[in-house]
Amino acid sequence: MSAHAHSEDDHGSEGHDFAHPMSVQTLLAVFFALTFLTVITVAQASFDFGAFEVATVMFIATIKAVLVMAFFMHMIADKPFNAIIFIGSFVFVGLFVIFTLGDSMMTSGSFEPVVEELAPAVAEPMEVKVDGAP
Amino acid sequence: MSTIEASPEVGHDDHGHDHDHDHPAFLAHHFDTPEQQFDSGKLGIWLFLVTEVLFFSGMFCAYAIFRALRPEVFEGCSQFLNTKLGAINTGVLLFSSLTMAWAVRCSQLEQHKGLVGTLAATLSCAMIFLGVKSIEYSHKWGMGLLPAGLFAYDPSNPHPTDHPNYLMYICIPFAIALAGVLLWLVVSAGLGNKMHVAMAMPLTVVCLCFFVGVGLGMVLESGDETAEHIDVHADPNGLASAPVMLEAEKAAAAEAAPAIAASGAMVSVDESVLEILAGDASNTGVTSGLNALEQQNAAAGTSTITGDEAVVGAITTTEIDVMTPTTAGVFFSIYYCMTGIHAIHILAGIGVLVWLLVRAVRLDFNRQYFGPVDYVGLYWHLVDLIWIYLFPLLYLIR
The missing domain is CATH 1.20.58 (Methane Monooxygenase Hydroxylase; Chain G, domain 1)
Structure with a gap:
């Protein structure tokens, strides 16, 4: 620099x-x-x-x-170089989100665990993690 | 101090001259010029901001996946977020960004008083933001609107009174900070240490601003939903008036959709829904909730409400389904994760801004050396930038 x-x-x-x-x-x-x-x-x-x-x-x-x-x-x-670096990060964010989103659409129907719950307040919530992505 | 001079024509003078010309005290010995030092630091902070963007992108990605899979969950749960508080916080954060940018200008122009003032204003806005946020959080914790696994919201009893006073626990650290700064102010005033007084005075205002934010949040929260406010904050004389308010809001809700009143066959569940929506959501929320009931009554003569997953897809038919621990909990997990980590960034920003304030009082910055102010400013603007996206994505889903 x-x-x-x-x-x-x-x-x-x-x-x-x-x-x-x-x-x-x-x-x-x-x-x-x-x-x-x-x-x-x-x-x-x-x-x-x-x-x-x-x-x-x-x-x-x-x-x-x-x-x-x-x-x-x-x-x-x-300096333009700083702007290129910063804006460039959004390109990778876009790639990341688009690929992960596309993948999750193809593989997982729902992020929720299958629980038979007719009484929602009583049902024990499972460990619902951010696992939409494989 | 400089042991190797980069420019050969200067050579090795005695150290006093170094100070005056090529290596002032603020210039690290491995840099040739203040500009080089500034540019290097700036490149570094931009790279740090890139890592921050990528870090937050993980959470935005999680948000995108869950919203794409279950949009109605987000639409339903978003009704529980107070748009007014979110909008006020957006304004506060934008204003703090203005004062931060102004602080950078002040440091570049060597306006030392202005620098201290604008930094203190930025800090005060950050504290107001946290104060409003603490109202939001404590309110939701009190209602059991917690992340998946802890989610304990009960539609028939949305405002349990047997929870700890969360707001108090949030306020305690800030009250301790306020007491500490006040003590510092009093002691340094007593000792006649002008510089410490000049540091402690703005910091006292800053600490007070947290409680200004709490008050602001309370006023806005109560303006929107009086009954809840009273429950959550354990107002001693409020308990008596809470049912009255609920009745009044229910009446207003019924007024808003007269068609529903005529449709009859309302069971107790419907009333509880009325209560929830009248208490939690804006008028649009109430209306859509009532529409949901109407559609439900029309579709199936019985008004049993189960965790039926086969919803039609319209927002209005799923108002109740989404409030189950597994679905709503996920929304609130994402909500707390994103806003919580953002709040941690605000706290970190407060830390470095206090450091800047102390240095500004010491007159450390000049037109050759304003890098730290600029770098912290960039960080602060990034935190603002993230909130610019968070606010509509979380609060403004209809």
Whole structure:
């Protein structure tokens, strides 16, 4: 990480900033945008979007996440390498979730132990572990 | 101190000059420049955040699998989570993210007072978050809404009174912390140690904020569901009024769906469902619960309610089935695991933020050395980021 991307880094050790302070206006604007999106998320829960509900919710959450990453986490001013590493992790999260989910859909019908229970409160709950994945 | 100078033209001066120019006290000897030190630390913290993302992805994966297999369980159990408290906590966490980002700015611009203030604000928000969370947790523990294996929710008696006072147990460590910080404040004020007073004063406010959060949670919880609140928190004069409130809410619920009242043939189970939903869920929950009863009555003249697995698939017909230990317990296992580990991350964040606050009071940070503030900020934003996903996924399922 010794390659310096900035022209002013010749003065770097002489008190010139390598910091990129976010302006207060930007921070406040991002905060209000995030709050607004939260209100939208809560509001949309009272409408019925059917199958699109999860997609809607995740879409709004992802917009919020991008705002936080870009501005609060300074990704737009950061070195691209850091952003590549971080965003790259989500690729692997996607692979992980998709493969595991697909596998569990094909192999296990239900995650619950088969218990004959007509009186639910009395039945002894089994050790239900996160074992949907094989 | 520096024994090997990287830049040959500087060479070996006497140590005093090293301090002034190439190796200030904050610069570790193996780095050439403050910027190099900052970039290395930043790469490290980003890598740590990657491990955090992958760590949490395991839980999100578990969530996805169980929700894909039994969506109606999630829809039914989510009614027991208080959306209002979740939304307030989201707002609090977003605000703490703002103050954290502002703290990074302050440290970069050497605004020392502002840095202490914004760090204290971030810490206070974290404490409010935990306070609200403790209300949520203690409330659910009191109702027996526990992870699979411990799940003991009884629809006919949703608010047992014979459970320990969970809220008190959660509050005790924070009360001890508050007492300790207060003692520190008093002693350092008595000794006239200005720096310690400057550290202890914001920390006292921070500790108090936990109880502000508890109060906020109580108010919101009671605004939504008065009867439960009174039961759970053992309000001495509340016990008398609890049945009255239940009656009132039942009346309101009946009003909301007049068609149900006409359908008749209501057995005692139906009433208990009314109670549960009136007590626990928002109006939409009540309505859907009543619709479920209506459909059930229409489908089968008898209104026996068993753990029948062959549900039609509509949300409304499974309101009761999902509240069995094996199904609902799994939802609450996931709920406690995800929110609990998130809360542990908040606690860890509080720890490092206190460390930052102490260093900020000592004026450790400057425009060449603000790395620790930036790194903790990145961690804090990641914790916020995870909550941004957790909140809709857990609280906003209809």
